[in-house]
Amino acid sequence: MRTLTILVILIAVVFGGAWYAGETWLGNRAAEVVASNPQVNAESVTPLRNPTRLGLHMDQLDYGDETSGFSTPGVDVYAPVTSPNTLTVDLPTEMELRIAGVPTALTLAGGKARASISPTHEMTIRKAGIEAENLAMNGAELFASLGIEAQLVHMGGNQPLRSAGAYDIDIALTDAVVAGLPQALDINGSVKLWLTSLPGQATLEGKAPPPMPTGFETRDLRFTFGDAEATLIGRIEADAEGYAAGQAAFYTEDASKFIDAAVNAGLIPSGGVMMARALLNNLSGGADDELPETDEDAQTAAGAAPDPGPVAEDEPISFPRAAKGQIRLPLILENGRIFLGPVPIGTAPRLFATGA
Numbered sequence: 001m002r003t004l005t006i007l008v009i010l011i012a013v014v015f016g017g018a019w020y021a022g023e024t025w026l027g028n029r030a031a032e033v034v035a036s037n038p039q040v041n042a043e044s045v046t047p048l049r050n051p052t053r054l055g056l057h058m059d060q061l062d063y064g065d066e067t068s069g070f071s072t073p074g075v076d077v078y079a080p081v082t083s084p085n086t087l088t089v090d091l092p093t094e095m096e097l098r099i100a101g102v103p104t105a106l107t108l109a110g111g112k113a114r115a116s117i118s119p120t121h122e123m124t125i126r127k128a129g130i131e132a133e134n135l136a137m138n139g140a141e142l143f144a145s146l147g148i149e150a151q152l153v154h155m156g157g158n159q160p161l162r163s164a165g166a167y168d169i170d171i172a173l174t175d176a177v178v179a180g181l182p183q184a185l186d187i188n189g190s191v192k193l194w195l196t197s198l199p200g201q202a203t204l205e206g207k208a209p210p211p212m213p214t215g216f217e218t219r220d221l222r223f224t225f226g227d228a229e230a231t232l233i234g235r236i237e238a239d240a241e242g243y244a245a246g247q248a249a250f251y252t253e254d255a256s257k258f259i260d261a262a263v264n265a266g267l268i269p270s271g272g273v274m275m276a277r278a279l280l281n282n283l284s285g286g287a288d289d290e291l292p293e294t295d296e297d298a299q300t301a302a303g304a305a306p307d308p309g310p311v312a313e314d315e316p317i318s319f320p321r322a323a324k325g326q327i328r329l330p331l332i333l334e335n336g337r338i339f340l341g342p343v344p345i346g347t348a349p350r351l352f353a354t355g356a
Helices: 002-036 255-264 270-284 297-301
Strands: 044-047 053-064 069-080 086-090 094-099 102-107 110-118 124-137 140-153 165-176 185-195 213-225 228-238 244-252 327-334 337-340 343-347
Touching: 185 228, 213 255, 228 255, 228 327, 244 255, 255 270, 255 327, 270 327, 270 337, 270 343
Parallel strands: none
Antiparallel strands: 044 053, 053 069, 069 086, 069 094, 086 110, 094 102, 102 124, 110 124, 124 140, 140 165, 165 185, 185 213, 213 228, 228 244, 244 327, 327 337, 337 343
16 A cells, blocks of 8 residues: 555656646747747746646737737636647637727636647647637627537538538527617527638648638528527538629528518618518518428428438538428529529628639
8 A cells, every 4th residue: 555655646746747847848938939929929928837737828918910919918828638639728808909900898707719639630620619708899798608619520522612621610609789680699500611721730830821711501500589580591602703602591480570680780781671571571472482492391381390400411401491480581692792582682702712
């Protein structure tokens, strides 16, 4: 028993010394990086000296330049000893963003950001997540809570052109304040996102441009405000010019509330308001919305809500007929424009320049 006790003590001393030395080396190395990088400034870089994690505290951190970047009184960056390949950041409760030279104050009740890397694959981020609570900008609350989880997955055989990787992303946003909405907005569901490249060591070191989206698809993204709810199903990808293109549909029993909210938020231009309301009336009367019919139509016509259920990885997006009491609002992006059915409502976003 005495021998075992001595052995345990020796192991503790060895690992404790290794942890202490490793954190000291990490602190010195980070200080060198800060000193050599003109975009990063910190008043001090010190080891955390927390036996459950290997990490650093950066005091009075400033990143970027006078035009764009951020500053914060301090931030902790570390890897838990139980998961050394997962970098974690305790999000600061106060931060100042610089956007086009204009400072913007952000406050946060609390949160964490983390990224798990693959050391054998050029430090590619294989899993990432963020949790944040009560974010406010210049004193105005933006949301109550946000949770995002991203997992590196196979691209599949139907990936958009120029794609080099893909992530499955789960989203949970509560009480988001959106201009034009009479009540706070909740968003919940999953999205598959394709990118031009995978974020990794080259990206973090500035040797490669950040990845840009080539497309995304969803089968269950739900939007809720008050007692109004809609589910988005669709696939959007970059066309030859880099503009978002594709088809999607909102399934809802509260279409008029969402149309009103879109009008109030300025998402539907004044010239298209009457046409949008006419479209809504036509769809309420059973008019064809011009989206392709699918094998699920018999099921949904009988009154079942659209439910994608388990799907094969490469199974194309389908648009079930709206269930009884619902309307299927078609959203079409083509030739650099966005249409709500036949009603033009704006310019399609450009996912990336054609040279990307």
